Structure formats: structure tokens, C-alpha cells
Amino acid sequence: MPALFVLALALLGVLVAYPMLALVVTAFTHQGSPSLHHLITALSQSENLNALWNSLWISVLATAGATIIGTALAWSVARTDMPGRKVLRALFLIPFLIPPFIYALAIQQLLGPIGYLNRFWRELAGGILFDINSAPGIIIVLALGSYPFAYLTMLTAFERLPVELEEAAQISGASRWHVIRTVTLPMLAPTIGAGAVLAFVASISNFGVPAILGFRRGIQVLTTRIYEEITRGVDSDRLAVAAALSLVLGLFGGAGILLQRLLSGRRKFTLISGRGGSGDIMRLGPFRWAMTSFGWTFVILTSILPLAAILLTSLLQAPGVPLSLDAISLRWFERLMVASPRIQQAALNSLFLAFFAATVTTLVGTVLGFLIGRARVPGAGFIDWLATLPYSIPGTVVAIAMILAWLQPIPLLGFSIYNTIWILLVAYVARYLAFAVRGSLASLQQIGETLEEAARISGATPWQSTRDVLVPLLRPAMRSAWILVFIPALQELTLSALLVGPRSQTLGYAVFNLQDGGLINLAAALSVVMLTGLGILTVIVGPLRSGRPGVS
Amino acid sequence: MKLAGIEIKGLSKHYGATVALKGLDLVIEPGEWLTLLGPSGCGKTTTLRLIAGFVVPTRGSIMIGDRVVSDTARRIMVPIERRRLGMVFQAYAVWPHMNVLGNVAYPLKLRRLPRGEWRSRAMAALEQVHMAELAERYPHELSGGQQQRIALARALVSRPEVLLLDEPLSALDAQLRVELRTLLATLHKETGLTVIFVTHDQDEAITLSDRVVIMEGGEVRQLGTPQDVYYRPANEFVARFVGSGSVLPVSVRDKRIYLADVALGPAQKSGSESSGSILVRPENVRVHEGGKLPCEVIHSWFKGDHELVQLTTPAGELFARCAKRPEQRSVRVDVEEYVQL
Numbered sequence: 001m002p003a004l005f006v007l008a009l010a011l012l013g014v015l016v017a018y019p020m021l022a023l024v025v026t027a028f029t030h031q032g033s034p035s036l037h038h039l040i041t042a043l044s045q046s047e048n049l050n051a052l053w054n055s056l057w058i059s060v061l062a063t064a065g066a067t068i069i070g071t072a073l074a075w076s077v078a079r080t081d082m083p084g085r086k087v088l089r090a091l092f093l094i095p096f097l098i099p100p101f102i103y104a105l106a107i108q109q110l111l112g113p114i115g116y117l118n119r120f121w122r123e124l125a126g127g128i129l130f131d132i133n134s135a136p137g138i139i140i141v142l143a144l145g146s147y148p149f150a151y152l153t154m155l156t157a158f159e160r161l162p163v164e165l166e167e168a169a170q171i172s173g174a175s176r177w178h179v180i181r182t183v184t185l186p187m188l189a190p191t192i193g194a195g196a197v198l199a200f201v202a203s204i205s206n207f208g209v210p211a212i213l214g215f216r217r218g219i220q221v222l223t224t225r226i227y228e229e230i231t232r233g234v235d236s237d238r239l240a241v242a243a244a245l246s247l248v249l250g251l252f253g254g255a256g257i258l259l260q261r262l263l264s265g266r267r268k269f270t271l272i273s274g275r276g277g278s279g280d281i282m283r284l285g286p287f288r289w290a291m292t293s294f295g296w297t298f299v300i301l302t303s304i305l306p307l308a309a310i311l312l313t314s315l316l317q318a319p320g321v322p323l324s325l326d327a328i329s330l331r332w333f334e335r336l337m338v339a340s341p342r343i344q345q346a347a348l349n350s351l352f353l354a355f356f357a358a359t360v361t362t363l364v365g366t367v368l369g370f371l372i373g374r375a376r377v378p379g380a381g382f383i384d385w386l387a388t389l390p391y392s393i394p395g396t397v398v399a400i401a402m403i404l405a406w407l408q409p410i411p412l413l414g415f416s417i418y419n420t421i422w423i424l425l426v427a428y429v430a431r432y433l434a435f436a437v438r439g440s441l442a443s444l445q446q447i448g449e450t451l452e453e454a455a456r457i458s459g460a461t462p463w464q465s466t467r468d469v470l471v472p473l474l475r476p477a478m479r480s481a482w483i484l485v486f487i488p489a490l491q492e493l494t495l496s497a498l499l500v501g502p503r504s505q506t507l508g509y510a511v512f513n514l515q516d517g518g519l520i521n522l523a524a525a526l527s528v529v530m531l532t533g534l535g536i537l538t539v540i541v542g543p544l545r546s547g548r549p550g551v552s
Numbered sequence: 553m554k555l556a557g558i559e560i561k562g563l564s565k566h567y568g569a570t571v572a573l574k575g576l577d578l579v580i581e582p583g584e585w586l587t588l589l590g591p592s593g594c595g596k597t598t599t600l601r602l603i604a605g606f607v608v609p610t611r612g613s614i615m616i617g618d619r620v621v622s623d624t625a626r627r628i629m630v631p632i633e634r635r636r637l638g639m640v641f642q643a644y645a646v647w648p649h650m651n652v653l654g655n656v657a658y659p660l661k662l663r664r665l666p667r668g669e670w671r672s673r674a675m676a677a678l679e680q681v682h683m684a685e686l687a688e689r690y691p692h693e694l695s696g697g698q699q700q701r702i703a704l705a706r707a708l709v710s711r712p713e714v715l716l717l718d719e720p721l722s723a724l725d726a727q728l729r730v731e732l733r734t735l736l737a738t739l740h741k742e743t744g745l746t747v748i749f750v751t752h753d754q755d756e757a758i759t760l761s762d763r764v765v766i767m768e769g770g771e772v773r774q775l776g777t778p779q780d781v782y783y784r785p786a787n788e789f790v791a792r793f794v795g796s797g798s799v800l801p802v803s804v805r806d807k808r809i810y811l812a813d814v815a816l817g818p819a820q821k822s823g824s825e826s827s828g829s830i831l832v833r834p835e836n837v838r839v840h841e842g843g844k845l846p847c848e849v850i851h852s853w854f855k856g857d858h859e860l861v862q863l864t865t866p867a868g869e870l871f872a873r874c875a876k877r878p879e880q881r882s883v884r885v886d887v888e889e890y891v892q893l
């Protein structure tokens with residue numbers, strides 16, 4: 001076993017600690033000595049400052065939108081007698097299951113310059129209804145993509161909020177409104193804050209949405225600005241500027257996660273699970289039907305219409321053709337199957353990456369979880385922090401760190417993994433390690449230590465007790481960690497876009513690349529295939545897919 | 553089966569600045585049922601875990617039978633699995649991924665017994681705890697009491713020299729507790745195993761044990777038979793902890809004891825102190841008209857077969873066990889027996 005521990009720690013060092021260190025050192029070194037030169041250079045260029053400013057205000061507004069939407073939806077399904085709230089409770093989560101860049105692509109089919117709703121509006125009233133390829137468009141798509149964070153945290157809070165606390169206030173003579181103001185809201189405030197922070201981090205970290213909706217209109221945010229810098233070339237000056245910008249981006253993302261931990265720490269204190277649930281359901285009276293129609297309209301507008309639109313685009317001969325039955329065909333799907341060796345290669349690459357990233361993270365993460373949670377090795381807190389760091393900061397930052405760490409040939413081996421599929425694998429493993437570590441830690445917490453002690457007293461050596469008791473009991477957690485990594489890895493875009501090489505295209509990047517090159521229908525067809533696959537996968541393994549770090 | 557006693561010498565455990573156990577010396581006879589009793593944090597669980605080997609002692613030695621299993625001076629620390637012990641835990645610790653037979657047979661499989669033998673021995677252990685017909689079930693299908701029986705069978709199956717019981721009854725509800733308590737007593741009688749039993753429940757301690765060790769703050773406050781600790785508590789802590797009774801301040805004059813200026817009887821200690829305290833058990837307080845000590849009734853608690861009457865005397869509170877609820881608020885009582893502390 002010690003060999004296993006050493007291997008896991010060594011991998012953590014090579015995959016996470018070294019690249020992160022490389023990033024920080026590059027950003028703060030100029031001509032061999034410590035300096036703020038790159039940071040100053042980066043922030044003195046107006047396009048970078050502009051991107052930083054855009055990142056901030058776009059994310060803040062998207063967060064506000066996401067928090068309001070998420071809280072309102074959670075309240076409507078958890079605390080009102082709205083008809084059909086059980087079904088809506090699940091339907092409100094649809095945007096969570098769609099990769100944000102595909103969601104952006106789908107909404108673009110409705111509200112892009114030649115989007116179906118805009119074309120409809122033009123015939124009806126002239127002009128266009130709304131241009132999604134704009135900063136407000138990016139805000140709306142980011143808000144719709146990240147409200148599930150607020151929705152899920154608030155749902156848990158509403159359902160577990162100890163009803164006794166509200167009842168105690170009512171018994172003490174507080175009016176209904178007074179109870180909400182003096183008891184309910186103060187107790188929920190940290191939770192609302194935690195949900196908002198998650199939404200903010202998701203928004204500021206997002207690359208796909210601003211890239212698809214803003215790139216060609218010249219609307220830059222930090223993630224797209226760094227991407228642009230790197231795609232222009234990887235000479236040392238550009239890398240240094242990218243590193244400095246990454247640090248700025250990481251600072252906002254990381255500060256967010258820090259804040260979230262602080263808030264959820266407080267939340268644990270305030271929301272000890274009570275009887276919960278059944279209690280204070282608000283009777284809406286005649287408004288309940290209005291509420292339900294509003295809920296369904298929301299689902300139709302934000303989930304069903306965009307999905308229908310992307311499906312329609314995938315079936316149309318060309319972008320912008322008049323809608324008629326003659327225009328419908330399966331030619332883009334046919335082309336995917338027969339005439340797109342590069343896309344097929346991308347599918348193979350994504351499957352390869354997702355499979356091995358899931359396997360490696362699960363194994364390494366479980367061992368690290370054991371070291372942190374059971375063996376309680378010295379520095380356990382630091383190991384935990386390091387292992388979860390790459391998921392706590394934006395993917396863009398991780399990608400830049402990987403480039404800095406692996407651009408040069410590896411000593412002894414004599415070749416570089418940059419521009420190959422291996423750098424993607426390394427980046428994926430680092431990025432998703434948090435899932436496995438968190439899963440294994442949570443599971444170890446539930447497996448009482450006396451179970452192992454009982455094995456020891458029965459005559460088992462430490463190794464036998466681990467093999468016969470601990471590992472079998474950890475298996476379900478390992479399975480769900482594997483799936484938790486496999487599914488997002490299959491649809492990954494941010495790392496792929498920055499680390500892609502000539503032969504290491506991934507599915508996410510293929511969609512991005514196709515729409516960038518104007519092959520919208522083919523991009524839509526590939527998206528439909530991906531969504532179908534992910535949908536099937538989610539239904540099959542649905543029960544296992546729970547407890548994303550940072551959400552639960 | 554070979555019987556083993558346990559000899560503990562100068563055993564201490566420190567956690568940083570906290571002392572969990574201070575220089576414990578204890579000899580446990582082969583076949584004896586010894587109970588470690590005390591409030592939480594008294595060191596009883598630490599002692600048990602030191603014997604099991606889960607905890608490394610700071611100082612001292614432990615011998616099981618004729619084997620030294622821990623000795624800090626000689627740097628001996630026999631691993632848990634080679635101490636040949638059986639143990640039952642408070643929260644059952646039955647492995648959820650193995651069925652009942654798998655749980656019970658596990659210690660035998662580790663000893664590489666052939667299939668036929670481990671099977672028959674595991675089934676025999678299940679017979680002992682009356683669980684043989686549930687051998688193929690999984691723990692989640694069983695009640696807490698049944699799971700604890702499985703844990704007991706698992707602890708006994710490899711015929712250990714010593715059985716360690718870490719509050720095995722605490723997680724069970726009242727009726728199951730009595731059932732399992734009877735089973736434990738029966739098995740102890742049948743097997744003649746040495747048993748070390750940790751509990752915070754004085755009732756369990758008094759009814760089950762040959763001897764009881766009462767601990768507080770990492771130290772032994774009294775070691776003796778259940779009768780010793782009940783009738784002859786060595787100090788006020790033991791007097792308050794074991795049984796229900798009242799500890800009252802008294803004055804001592806001319807080798808006689810006075811409770812609120814009422815003479816109770818002769819002093820039991822030959823000291824020259826003019827004050828002290830006594831333990832009075834409810835069954836030794838008689839409420840009758842000719843009683844010497846005037847009291848007020850605070851409350852009378854109906855206990856089914858008797859009334860427990862809570863009284864105030866000028867010296868403090870007193871409980872009396874009566875057949876009937878007193879009719880007046882003011883009564884007179886006699887203290888028929890007491891223990892001077």
C-alpha cells in the first residue's frame with residue numbers, strides 16, 4: 001500500500017502542483033527575476049482591461065439573473081401548492097444537462113440574426129425581436145445556464161429548512177410576513193449567497209457561451225481573450241501575458257470558491273436538517289394556475305424551444321432557408337456518419353479521454369481521499385486543497401498552466417506532449433480529480449471506522465481489512481465518481497479549445513469549430529447526436545449521478 | 553478452550569496535554585466478567601481500546617494470558633489481529649456487503665480454514681446466538697438486535713481468549729437490551745470466557761459483572777464486586793454514581809452521626825473529624841409517624857410496584873421507597889441504614 005500512496009501523491013504533484021507552480025512562476029518572472037512586469041503589461045493593454053471589465057459586469061448581471069430565477073423556481077416547487085410541481089421540479093433542471101456552448105448554439109438558432117423567432121418577428125412586425133449575439137444575449141444565456149446552481153442549493157434549503165423554526169416564530173405571535181422577514185430570509189441568506197457564488201464562478205469561467213455569441217462581434221471576456229492570445233501563437237511573451245491574465249481570472253474564480261466555502265460553512269451551522277418539507281406550503285388560491293402556466297412557459301421558452309430549434313437546424317439543408325417540408329433532410333447526419341473522418345476521430349478522442357480520465361481520476365482520487373480522510377497523513381488539508389484546486393478555478397487557467405508545464409520536452413523522455421492527446425488527458429485528470437476525491441471523502445465519512453476495526457480484531461491485517469471491507473464499501477462511490485467524470489469529460493470544451501492539437505480534436509471542440517467555420521447545420525447535427533447520447537447516458541446512470549462538488 | 557487473564561501495569565495514555573488514562577494497574581482473572589463503568593470521558597473506552605491494540609499506550613504494559621501484547625519499556629506492540637480477541641462494538645459494525653454467514657465466517661476464512669470447517673463452525677456460532685435460520689440474509693434486512701447478535705457470533709467464532717464488549721447494549725431499545733443481556737450472561741456462563749465490558753449504565757454493570765471498576769477522569773475510583781460498590785462505596789463519586797441514593801452532610805460527635813441534629817447511629821469511620829457525609833439508599837428510609845427526622849414531601853413518583861418519595865430535610869434532599877403515597881405534606885422518617893463516606 002505505501003507504494004500506492006507514494007504513486008498517488010507523485011501524480012498529484014506532477015499533474016497539479018507542478019503546472020500551478022509553473023503558472024504562478026511564469027506570471028511573476030521577467031528575465032529571470034521576480035517581477036510584476038507581465039501583470040502590468042497585460043493590464044495596460046486596453047483590450048485586456050476591456051475583457052476584464054466585460055467579464056466582471058457580464059458575470060455579475062448573469063449571477064443576479066441566475067439567483068433570482070433559481071430562487072423563484074425553487075420556491076415555486078418547494079413552498080407553494082402550484083399544480084404539477086413534481087414534474088416541473090425535474091424539468092427546471094434541463095439546462096443543467098445541456099453543455100453551455102450547445103445551449104448557446106441552440107438559443108442562437110432562435111434569436112440569432114437569422115434565428116427562427118427573429119425571422120418570424122420580421123415577417124410579423126419588421127426588424128428583429130432580439131439579437132442574442134450581444135452582451136445582453138451573453139448575460140441571458142449565462143444566467144439560464146447557471147441558474148440551476150442557485151436552484152439546486154435553494155431547493156435543498158427550502159426542503160430542509162426546519163419548519164419548527166418558522167412555527168416557533170408564528171406561535172410567538174409573528175405574522176406571516178414578519179416570519180419571512182425575520183426568520184426565513186435571514187436563515188436562507190447564506191444559502192442564497194452560496195448559490196449566487198456558484199453561479200458567478202460558473203459565469204466568469206465560461207468560455208463557450210461568450211466565444212460563440214460574442215467572438216465575431218468583438219465582445220471579449222477574459223476567457224475568450226486568453227484563448228485569442230494563445231491561438232495567435234505560443235511564444236514566451238504571449239504565454240507570459242496569458243499566464244498573467246489567467247491569474248487575474250483565477251483570482252476572481254478562486255475568491256468566489258473561497259467565499260462559497262465560507263458561506264456553506266455558515267450554512268451548515270444554520271440549517272441543521274429538521275423535519276422539513278411538508279410544512280409551510282403557501283396556498284396560492286386562484287394564482288396557482290397562473291403560477292403553473294408561468295412555470296410551463298419558462299420550460300418551453302428556455303428548454304424545449306431551444307432544443308427544438310437546434311434539432312430543426314440539424315434537419316435543414318442550409319442556414320436561413322425558408323421553412324418547408326422540402327427543406328427537411330437527414331443529409332447532415334449522413335455526412336457525420338460517412339464523410340467526416342475528422343469528426344469521427346474527435347468522437348474517438350473524446351471517448352478515449354473520457355474513459356481514461358474517469359478511470360485515472362477515480363483510482364488516484366480514491367487513494368488521495370483515503371490519505372486525507374482515513375490515514376490522516378500530515379498535510380492532509382493541503383492535499384485536499386491541491387486536489388480540488390483545478391476544479392475550483394476556471395478551466396482556462398488550468399489549460400494555461402498545462403501549456404506552461406508541458407510545452408517543453410519532458411526531461412529524460414525527450415519529447416513534448418504539447419499538441420498531442422496526452423496533454424488533454426493530463427489536463428482532464430487534473431481538472432476532474434476533485435470529483436473523485438470529494439466522492440471518496442464523503443463515502444469514507446459514512447463508512448464507520450469500526451467496520452475496519454471489527455475486521456482487524458477478527459484477525460485481518462491492515463491490508464486485508466482494506467481489501468475485504470473498505471474497498472468493497474467504497475465501490476459504489478467509485479462507480480459514481482467515474483460517471484461524474486465521464487459525462488462532463490465527454491462534452492468538455494474549455495480545456496480542449498486551448499490544448500487541442502492537429503490530431504487531438506474532441507467532440508466539444510468539433511462543435512465549436514464547425515459553428516465557427518459557418519457549418520451551422522453540421523454543428524447542430526453533431527450537437528443533437530451528443531445531446532441524445534448524453535441524454536441516454538444520463539437516464540441509464542441517472543441515479544448514480546448525484547453530488548457534484550460545490551453543489552450538494 | 554484456554555482461559556486467559558489480563559494483567560495491566562502502569563498503563564497511561566496521553567493525547568497531547570490531555571490525559572485519558574493515568575497509570576492503571578489491573579489484574580483480570582481468567583473467566584472473570586469485569587466491567588469498566590463510568591461517565592463519558594472517564595477512560596473506560598480508552599482502556600478497552602488499549603487492550604484491543606487500537607490505541608498505542610504512552611506508558612505501561614498489558615499481558616493477555618502469558619503473552620505480553622503491549623509494553624512501552626520493551627517496545628512491544630503486538631498488532632491487533634494477532635491478539636486473538638473478540639470484540640462487539642456499540643454500533644454493531646456488521647459489514648453491510650457480506651451476508652450473515654459471510655460476516656461470521658470472516659475470522660475463520662482469514663485463518664484459512666477449509667470451507668467445510670468454517671461453514672460448520674460459523675453455523676455453530678450462529679446457533680449460539682439463535683440466528684442460524686437467518687444465515688443467508690444481509691444486515692440491512694435485520695433489526696438492530698439481530699445485527700448485534702451477528703456481531704456477537706462473529707466475535708465468538710474464532711474462540712478468542714478474551715471477549716471485549718464496547719457498550720454493546722447502548723444502541724438497542726429497552727426490550728432488546730434485556731434479551732441480549734440475558735444472552736450475554738448465558739454465553740459467559742457456558743463458555744467461561746474472560747469478558748471485559750464497557751458501559752456507562754450502572755444497572756448493566758451491577759447485574760452482569762463479577763467485578764466492577766468505577767472510573768473517573770482516567771483513574772480508578774473503586775474496584776470491587778457489585779455488592780462492594782453498591783453497599784460499600786469507597787467515596788462520594790462512587791456513592792453518587794452507583795444506584796439511586798442521596799449523599800447528605802452530617803456532623804460527627806462522640807462517635808455518633810447526626811443528621812440535622814438528629815442522631816442516626818454510630819460513626820463507621822474511626823476518624824476525629826467533626827463533619828462528613830453519608831449515603832442513604834431509598835430502601836433504607838422509612839416514613840412513619842414515630843420517625844425522628846421531620847421532612848417535607850416535594851413529590852411522589854409512581855414507580856409501579858412502589859412510590860419513590862422525594863423529601864427535603866434540613867440537611868438536603870432525601871429519597872424514600874414507600875408502598876403508598878404519603879397523605880400529608882409533612883412527614884417524619886427514620887434512616888435505618890447508611891454508609892459513612
